[in-house]
Amino acid sequence: MIILFCNHPLAPREVDPDYLEEWEAAGRHGFGRSLVSFEDLTAGLPLRRLPAEGVCLYRGWMLKPEHYDRLYQALDGRLLTTPEQYRFGHLFPNSYLHLEGFTPESVWSDRPDRFESLLAGFGQDPVIIKDYVKSRKHEWLEACYIPRADQGAAVVRTFVERQGEDLVGGLVVRRFEAFEQVGVHPQSGLPTFREYRLFFADGRLVMSFPYWGEKLEGPEPPSEPFASLAARLPAR
Template sequence: MLLLVPADVLRPRRPDAHFADEAEAAREAGIDVAVIDHDAFVRGRADGAAVGRVPEGADAVYRGWMLRSEQYAALVQALAGHGVTMRTSPEHYRRAHELPEWYSAIEVHTPESFWTSGDDRHDFLQACAALGAGPAVLRDYTKSMKHYWHEASLVPDVADSDAAWRVASRFRQLRGDDYTGGFVLRRFEPFVGPEVRTWWVEGSCRLVTAHPDTPEQHPSTELDLTAVEPSVRALDLPFVTADLVLRDDGQWRIVEIGDGQVSDRPPSTAAAELIAALKNREQSTT
């Protein structure tokens, strides 16, 4: 196994500071580490130089900043030119990264959702009509703007077309060039307590952490994955995260699926714990 991390912009031979502890933990666990030029893929300049420090012929896992699906595909292609195989294919990445790709597998465990393709007002209002009435939470295929809760996230009533569109317009403005896919409307559900992030390798939950937004907060109720495990396994993905939160009726609900390669690790969890979860997969398949 080879761990790939973004290079430091000012010191390109070193890992980006945000992932330096994971790189060090990997080395201590006997895993090779290499850096890539993350910015090259973001700028659409995916060439051999961007992965020039990656050794040939490796089985690799990426831990780094978020990439759009097409940018990740370019990374995989560039690495293939070095004989490097990514455990997560471009198809796997998209399935974990974009809500319309993962929604059907976990539909019973996640808020009801409708989405558009693009940012057309007519299509958005059709999604509102499909949801019916009542409050909803707005996002795009990959991200919400929950830190702008009242102006760009919460739609108080999808039946109020003008008010709903004002929220959507502000969301679209804030997302800018990062806007991905289309609008996604998710039925509002009353949650209690903090989110918990679960890390799954080859369909098995290998690590449970706090959510990065609330790194010191853990749910007061014991997490029970019995109901959701078959659905996460049905995604058939090599490395994903599932964020869960307790609904006010006592049910655990999945609010997000993400590709584990670009899911942030809370600082309250040691880097070695995540590396161990990945290495356990390696050991179980040898």
Template structure:
């Protein structure tokens, strides 16, 4: 298997510094490592741009896993096509990447273990108000199909009461201004729940949890020993996604809840998880805990 990582912007023959530890661990484990020009891919229009982005990937009949910066689903699809022309097959197809990367792709399968959510296609006021009415009054968290603006919690993420139409739209308007061209899909409104723990990031390979560690936002908070994945395991397995992360937190009533599912190729590794641990889950069959 081949590991694909972003090239350094200023030194394109080298690995991007953020992913260099994983690239080194992959080489030590016997994996081939190849460079992708992320900026060219993210801004490319048409076939030629995607082909330029993968020009340094060897032409070989190989399966590949990408570990890099987040890509919009359509850019990932362009990456898949460009690699196929070089005889390289991404282990996660473009369709499966979108299903993991965007909340509407995974929500139905996990709705029993995650906050109730509704979403829109597009960002018009009428669609937002319809989603607001569908979720009903009370507090909610706003995001798009991929990402929230949680670091702007009071301005662009938390809505105290969806019954307050103008107050809710003010939060949505601020969210739109911050996400700008990076916005994906439309609005997502999620019922607010109160949590009593830091988030835990779990890493899943072929439907099995293979690595448990802290969330990148709280890298020094070790996962509690009583983390209960039993309600989640069959649901994640049922999605048939090759490589995903699932972030969980303990609600104040003691129940573990899914905060997010994401494609593992573009999920950040907390600094307190050794790169060797992440590479090991791609190459071995032994579940372990960071």
């Protein structure tokens, strides 16, 4: 297995500093390592020094589906995750259909200008907004969280404006679930909650850790309910 990391944009034979710790860990654990230029990949430029053989796993900055397709083709289909699997996990509406009932109620449209009809179904309840891939959660009050859905037009417009060309797919409105707040983000002022990230490979839990990186008091979430969900998803 070769892990394909993004390189340093100014030193192409070095790993991006944000991935240095993982690069070194991969080497210690016997994985093959290689580099790819995120800038060249997303600009449609030739990709240099890609591995000539072996199954690869991309570990780098988020790619739009069309850029992932290009990397897959450049590697002759040797990426562990296929473009179809990538789209499933990357674009929210695709995975929601498999998780409905286990994740907050959500609606979406590929027409962001029709946001009023999306908000209408939530009445006066709180919601958050995002595109098909990500939110602007670090601009919590300006471009993410809406205390009352029926008064959310300004927040939606700000979100769409700030996303600009980076807006992927369309607009998603999700019912806000009030988890236990454990702090406030020191840079953005975003409220942080008791949340965990769980990573699965082929339906098996391989890692669980607090979403915000800091150790939380109390028990971790049980893995069994999430393992059963992961096992039925059409992705690695």
